[in-house]
Amino acid sequence: MILPSANRGTRCSVQRRVPWMALGVAALASLVLSACGSDGDNNGVAYSFAVLGCNRVNPPIPSDDPSTANLPHLQRTLAEIAAMQPPPNLIFLTGDLVLGLTSDLDTLRSQLEAWVQLYRASPAGQNPAIRLVALPGNHESLHLGLEDVQCGVSNPGAEAVWLDVMAPFIAGDNGPTAGGADQLETDQSRLTYSFNYRDTHFVVLNTDPVGAVASVPVHWIADDLAAARRDRSIRRIFALGHKPAFTPPDATPDCSLDSNPDMRNVFWDALTGASGTAYITSHAHLYNRSQPTTPTQTAVTKTWQVVAGNGGSPVDTMWAASGATPYFGYTLITVTTDGRALLTGYGRNFDDSNYLAPSPAQQYPTTVRDSADITVP
Ligand SMILES: [Fe+2]
Numbered sequence: 001m002i003l004p005s006a007n008r009g010t011r012c013s014v015q016r017r018v019p020w021m022a023l024g025v026a027a028l029a030s031l032v033l034s035a036c037g038s039d040g041d042n043n044g045v046a047y048s049f050a051v052l053g054c055n056r057v058n059p060p061i062p063s064d065d066p067s068t069a070n071l072p073h074l075q076r077t078l079a080e081i082a083a084m085q086p087p088p089n090l091i092f093l094t095g096d097l098v099l100g101l102t103s104d105l106d107t108l109r110s111q112l113e114a115w116v117q118l119y120r121a122s123p124a125g126q127n128p129a130i131r132l133v134a135l136p137g138n139h140e141s142l143h144l145g146l147e148d149v150q151c152g153v154s155n156p157g158a159e160a161v162w163l164d165v166m167a168p169f170i171a172g173d174n175g176p177t178a179g180g181a182d183q184l185e186t187d188q189s190r191l192t193y194s195f196n197y198r199d200t201h202f203v204v205l206n207t208d209p210v211g212a213v214a215s216v217p218v219h220w221i222a223d224d225l226a227a228a229r230r231d232r233s234i235r236r237i238f239a240l241g242h243k244p245a246f247t248p249p250d251a252t253p254d255c256s257l258d259s260n261p262d263m264r265n266v267f268w269d270a271l272t273g274a275s276g277t278a279y280i281t282s283h284a285h286l287y288n289r290s291q292p293t294t295p296t297q298t299a300v301t302k303t304w305q306v307v308a309g310n311g312g313s314p315v316d317t318m319w320a321a322s323g324a325t326p327y328f329g330y331t332l333i334t335v336t337t338d339g340r341a342l343l344t345g346y347g348r349n350f351d352d353s354n355y356l357a358p359s360p361a362q363q364y365p366t367t368v369r370d371s372a373d374i375t376v377p
Pocket residue numbers: 096137138139242282283284
């Protein structure tokens with residue numbers, strides 16, 4: 001099976017083989033992801049990373065699921081990602097891994113610990129060549145306080161639980177500490193931080209720091225992006241955070257960064273000003289790719305926003321209402337040997353009468369749902 005290229009007709013192609021046989025599907029498929037002129041190793045793939053977010057269940061929690069993850073879809077996704085040839089070098093989990101959203105910190109801890117067990121037992125977790133980077137969502141950071149039952153409120157102690165249980169999946173510690181220009185209430189240095197992987201600069205963002213729900217530390221971000229731009233070894237920048245900067249038109253508004261529009265505008269203008277390739281996010285339970293602009297810089301269309309919030313949580317009802325067929329899945333970014341950034345969105349339909357139902361590959365095959373060259377010069 002050859003699926004369409006995003007750039008059909010250009011001079012050569014980058015190919016990634018997905019061994020569908022290993023996934024229980026009869027045919028071996030070669031997926032032509034894009035075209036970009038290279039005869040390098042791994043069919044022109046220098047390295048790659050996968051992203052998924054929002055896989056936690058809705059109440060009631062199944063009695064056999066202490067992780068509160070959507071088991072059939074998380075396990076399928078992690079198996080499919082691990083079976084890619086070559087497998088991605090990094091996997092980002094962009095929040096809402098577990099149901100959480102509770103002031104009972106023992107419950108939050110036990111859900112996260114069960115989730116870690118689940119991951120470690122998965123084909124991705126068993127592959128030491130794949131590095132998982134996880135970041136918290138509102139379900140790991142907030143609880144349903146009476147002060148704001150719509151958005152949730154900061155959950156004192158939840159950050160400490162995350163930092164303890166998820167320590168193996170935290171990839172940096174250079175983020176902002178308490179106080180400072182961003183006037184943070186708590187130390188965010190291992191919740192919001194940056195790191196370099198080969199020639200890519202990754203900025204990992206906690207979008208619900210204690211005392212500042214639905215925000216990111218824009219002063220620290222501006223300084224970090226400026227430093228990355230000065231580093232001549234860095235050829236592209238990706239930011240990742242749980243809450244979108246812009247709620248997609250087919251998503252239900254839900255206390256995302258655009259609920260603080262002035263802060264959001266500063267964040268987005270900084271990212272586009274640094275020629276960031278993409279902000280990859282979740283929280284809205286759908287898949288959406290766009291190139292938004294802010295009211296302050298309406299002429300600047302550059303950085304992509306990719307909402308990859310269709311990891312397995314109940315999908316946004318507005319997504320189906322828009323006429324789309326909702327699906328669960330994950331996103332792959334491939335950096336080619338000639339420096340391009342290629343996006344492939346994978347997805348599978350599911351039993352819309354029971355989103356937690358088993359997901360046999362024969363009945364619900366995973367296919368390419370989106371592909372694009374998202375390189376930003
Ligand atoms: Fe969320």
